[in-house]
Amino acid sequence: MALTGCGNERVRLVPFPAELTTCADEPQAPDLPAQSPETQRARDAMTLDYILALRSAWGDCFAKVAGVKAWNAGVGK
Known part of the structure; x- marks a missing residue:
């Protein structure tokens, strides 16, 4: 009986997409309305x-x- 685990093939890990490796910039603070004391x-x-x-x-x-x-x-190694 042949087992797939006995083969010489190595499992290839798939990297995450590049767009998931960066965050968006922080948004600007909102303009607040006029203030009073x-x-x-x-x-x-x-x-x-x-x-x-x-x-x-x-x-x-x-x-x-x-x-x-x-x-x-x-994964790249």
């Missing part, structure tokens, strides 16, 4: 939440893309 604290809190969420999303994307790049580098 009463709304400044709320605007600051909204802006901080936006910036933290944006950076978190970018960090997540960057980590995933770095993993894909490492996979592709290992």
Whole structure:
């Protein structure tokens, strides 16, 4: 009985597509409407939440893309 695992053929790993190895640039911060002394604290809190969420999303994307790049580098060897 012949087993395919006994052959000399090596399994070829397929790299991820190149477009999955880069992230888009971070978007520009939105223009906020005119401020008043009463709304400044709320605007600051909204802006901080936006910036933290944006950076978190970018960090997540960057980590995933770095993993894909490492996979592709290992596949090429």
